[in-house]
Amino acid sequence: MGCLLRPDFCERPAPEVAPDLLGWELWGDDGALRARVVEVEAYTESDPASHSHRGRTRRNEAMYGPPGSLYVYFVYGMHWCANVVCGSEGVGEAVLLRAVAPLTGRSTMAMRRGRTANSLDLCNGPAKLCQSFGMDGSHDGSTLCGGGMFDLRRGPGGLGPVAKGPRVGISRAREVPWRWYVTGDPHVSR
DNA sequence: TAAAAGATCCCCT
């Protein structure tokens, strides 16, 4: 069910990969958790807002790993955020998963989130989706192309129109329009 | 060595 992500799909500039990831499905817990990607943002080395802009550090090391792997980082003292690593190995690019729309496993997500299963507030933010899926620093660098705790699979298509605009929550390069989202989807973060 | 900022979220008003 669903064609698995392949590294070569991600071995392109993040701003090219990002809109192409909309409509893909994030799977976790051996397929018990599934959600459709509805909002993403791109980050590159030349981008002042990117963690990789000032070169490699212990924190951003996974951004330079193989395309199709995860970059998971800790922020604001309490939250995890997940990215799909893009570009060739050795290049620091990634696509932030900002929001996904739950398909299956809502009860597990709700328990982890401290919400009810019918809530719209399960995966509508980068830290929320990590909490719902149980993603944290232990998954930093792991693959999304099969065999790991999480993977991405091509969805059935039929997405609505896609919009593009400035990224959320950054202070530098505010004007760069590298956020893409499914117009009108209630699970988009804003 | 100290201070500030940070790819967020939650609860209050």
Added chain:
DNA sequence: GGGGATCTTTTAT
């Protein structure tokens, strides 16, 4: 709409 939580990384002194 606004501020606090909470701590790692980055930047300033």
